[in-house]
Amino acid sequence: MIQCEHISKEFGEPPQRILHDINLSIADGEFVSISGRSGSGKSTLLYIISSLDDPTYGKVIIDGQITSKMNVKEIHEFRNKHVGFIFQFHYLLSELTALENILLPPRNLGLYEEYHERALELLKKMNISHVVNKLPSQMSGGEQQRVSIARALIMDPKYLFADEPTGNLDSVNGEIVMEILKEINQQRKTTICLVTHDPDYSKMAQREIFLSDGRVVDSL
Numbered sequence: 001m002i003q004c005e006h007i008s009k010e011f012g013e014p015p016q017r018i019l020h021d022i023n024l025s026i027a028d029g030e031f032v033s034i035s036g037r038s039g040s041g042k043s044t045l046l047y048i049i050s051s052l053d054d055p056t057y058g059k060v061i062i063d064g065q066i067t068s069k070m071n072v073k074e075i076h077e078f079r080n081k082h083v084g085f086i087f088q089f090h091y092l093l094s095e096l097t098a099l100e101n102i103l104l105p106p107r108n109l110g111l112y113e114e115y116h117e118r119a120l121e122l123l124k125k126m127n128i129s130h131v132v133n134k135l136p137s138q139m140s141g142g143e144q145q146r147v148s149i150a151r152a153l154i155m156d157p158k159y160l161f162a163d164e165p166t167g168n169l170d171s172v173n174g175e176i177v178m179e180i181l182k183e184i185n186q187q188r189k190t191t192i193c194l195v196t197h198d199p200d201y202s203k204m205a206q207r208e209i210f211l212s213d214g215r216v217v218d219s220l
């Protein structure tokens with residue numbers, strides 16, 4: 001479970017407040033969306049919720065631990081084992097094949113061989129087995145994004161954080177990505193927090209959180 005208590009975030013000097021006293025919690029197995037206009041603070045909030053960034057004030061508690069109090073080793077281990085990230089840009093390594101990219105997280109944990117079979121299964125599940133030995137530059141945008149989703153899922157994370165994962169895709173590929181997210185949530189009970197400015201995709205979540213100028217204005 002993730003709890004955000006009185007989260008505020010400031011950037012710059014003099015400090016400019018971007019997020020204002022945000023309180024929310026996300027239960028295990030939930031599929032939550034965070035929506036709002038460009039510049040409303042969605043990405044900033046997601047990075048704080050997911051432990052990629054610290055709040056200026058307030059705290060994030062994940063499974064009973066305050067993320068900003070975890071040391072570097074603890075936070076890396078937590079992210080490697082329990083968290084998957086998907087971004088608008090795929091961030092695949094250009095010199096590695098699809099398979100090698102997907103196997104990066106287990107490789108970091110010394111588990112490359114053990115996860116080889118699962119990587120192939122994920123490629124199959126996402127209907128992209130044909131790109132297994134291709135480099136990112138040899139794939140379409142939709143294929144690249146599905147490879148990056150497979151990489152996010154390889155360790156079967158408890159939490160999946162996605163920042164505009166459909167932002168660079170056409171509507172057909174956007175739908176495919178959303179269907180994959182829904183299926184992971186239903187089948188693996190993965191807790192998903194999806195940031196999107198697209199109301200159609202936002203509605204596909206079980207619960208919608210709306211941000212406006214760094215404040216939660218509504219939660220359905």
Ligand SMILES: Nc1ncnc2c1ncn2[C@@H]1O[C@H](COP(=O)(O)OP(=O)(O)O)[C@@H](O)[C@H]1O
Binds near residue numbers: 011012039040044
């Ligand atoms: N590292 C940063 N330094 C200064 N300002 C930032 C930084 N990151 C985000 N901001 C500002 O915070 C506001 C919210 O940004 P962001 O969270 O990216 O919004 P969204 O994802 O909803 O488009 C914007 O005004 C942006 O310019």
Ligand SMILES: [Mg+2]
Binds near residue numbers: 042043044
């Ligand atoms: Mg953003």
